[in-house]
Amino acid sequence: MSKLKSTERRMKLILMLQQSKERLTAQELADRFGVTKRTIYRDLNTLSELNVPVTHDPFKGYGVISGYNIPPLMFTTRELATIMVGLNFVKSQVDRNLVNDAKGVExxxxxxxxxxxxxxxxxxxxxxxxxxxLNFGHEKKEGGNWYLISSAIAEQQTIQFTYKSLKKNQTTRRKVDPYLLVFYKDHWNMIGFSHIRGETRNFILDQITDLSVTDQIFETPDDFNAEALIFNSSNLGEKVVLHIDKSIDRAFKANIPTKIIKYEAVSSKIIKVELRFDNLDFLNQWLLQFSDKVVVQSPNSLIQKRRDLIDRVSKSIEPF
Structure with missing residues (x-):
C-alpha cells in the first residue's frame, strides 16, 4: 500500500480491523501499510485516545469491538481551529437565530x-x-430570513417578500429567484432574479419582511457566475472616483465595501481609485474615517454630500 497521511492511514486501519474476520498482528498491519511496527503501535494508541475500542489479544493480535461504528467526527487540532473561527464569526452576527444555531453546533x-x-x-x-x-455595538434581534433564503437557494425555490427601499423610501412586494447570499462587512445581501423588474437585483436582508418560500422551482442560469452576479449587478450604483493618499493604501483596500474597478498611481503620493456603489450616503460616512487622506473627484453628488457631512461634523463640536 502506498504511503498515506497519518489521518488517512488511521481511518483505513479502523476499517481494516472492522472488516477482518480474524485479529491482525502489528507486523501484519505494518506490512499492509508499508510502515514500521512502531508506527502501527503509535496509530493504535492514538485511536484508543480517540475512544476507538481497540482490543488486543497477546497471541492473536488486534481488533475492534464488534458492532463499533466509526465516529462521525474525527478532527485534527488545525481543523478544530478552523471550525472555531467559523463558529465565532457566525456568533458575532446580529441575527439571534444564527447565533443560537452556531452555539448548538458548537x-x-x-x-x-x-x-x-x-x-x-x-x-x-x-x-x-x-x-x-460587535458584542457591544449590536443588539441581537430575531431573524430567520437568512436560513429561509439559504434553504430556498439550495432547493431552487422562488421566494416572496415585502421590501423596504430606504434609498427610495418605498415599500413593495417582491417575487424573486434567489441565487446568492453575500456578506458585506456588517450586513447580508441577497442577489436574485426579480420577477417584477425582469432582471437580477440586490436586496439587503435587514430590509426584507414577510418572507415566504413558494413551491415554484426555478432553474439556475446556464451561465451562472457568482463573481459576475456580485460585481456586475444592474444596481451596483454610480461610478465613484477617488484620490487617496498612499499612506492609507493598505487599510483602504482591506476594508472598502465594494470591488475596486481601477487602481493606479497618479503621483508618488496619490492613487486614483475607481469603483461603483449604490448607497452614496453610506460610502460618504465610511470615507470619513480616512479624514483628509481621501479626496472625492466624482460624482458631484458625493462631493456635495461630503461637504455637507463635514459641515455638520464641524458644527457638532462647536460649544453650545
Whole structure:
C-alpha cells in the first residue's frame, strides 16, 4: 500500500480491523501499510485516545469491538481551529437565530470529541475573538430570513417578500429567484432574479419582511457566475472616483465595501481609485474615517454630500 497521511492511514486501519474476520498482528498491519511496527503501535494508541475500542489479544493480535461504528467526527487540532473561527464569526452576527444555531453546533461538536480535543476547543473558544466590538455595538434581534433564503437557494425555490427601499423610501412586494447570499462587512445581501423588474437585483436582508418560500422551482442560469452576479449587478450604483493618499493604501483596500474597478498611481503620493456603489450616503460616512487622506473627484453628488457631512461634523463640536 502506498504511503498515506497519518489521518488517512488511521481511518483505513479502523476499517481494516472492522472488516477482518480474524485479529491482525502489528507486523501484519505494518506490512499492509508499508510502515514500521512502531508506527502501527503509535496509530493504535492514538485511536484508543480517540475512544476507538481497540482490543488486543497477546497471541492473536488486534481488533475492534464488534458492532463499533466509526465516529462521525474525527478532527485534527488545525481543523478544530478552523471550525472555531467559523463558529465565532457566525456568533458575532446580529441575527439571534444564527447565533443560537452556531452555539448548538458548537455544543454538538464538543459532545462528540475526546477529552483532549474538547479541552483544546474550549481553550480556543475563550481565546479566539472575532471583532469584540460587535458584542457591544449590536443588539441581537430575531431573524430567520437568512436560513429561509439559504434553504430556498439550495432547493431552487422562488421566494416572496415585502421590501423596504430606504434609498427610495418605498415599500413593495417582491417575487424573486434567489441565487446568492453575500456578506458585506456588517450586513447580508441577497442577489436574485426579480420577477417584477425582469432582471437580477440586490436586496439587503435587514430590509426584507414577510418572507415566504413558494413551491415554484426555478432553474439556475446556464451561465451562472457568482463573481459576475456580485460585481456586475444592474444596481451596483454610480461610478465613484477617488484620490487617496498612499499612506492609507493598505487599510483602504482591506476594508472598502465594494470591488475596486481601477487602481493606479497618479503621483508618488496619490492613487486614483475607481469603483461603483449604490448607497452614496453610506460610502460618504465610511470615507470619513480616512479624514483628509481621501479626496472625492466624482460624482458631484458625493462631493456635495461630503461637504455637507463635514459641515455638520464641524458644527457638532462647536460649544453650545
Amino acid at each position: 455544543i454538538k461538536v464538543k459532545e462528540l470529541l475526546p477529552d483532549k480535543l474538547r479541552a483544546f476547543m474550549n481553550s480556543l473558544h475563550n481565546k479566539t475573538i472575532v471583532d469584540p466590538f
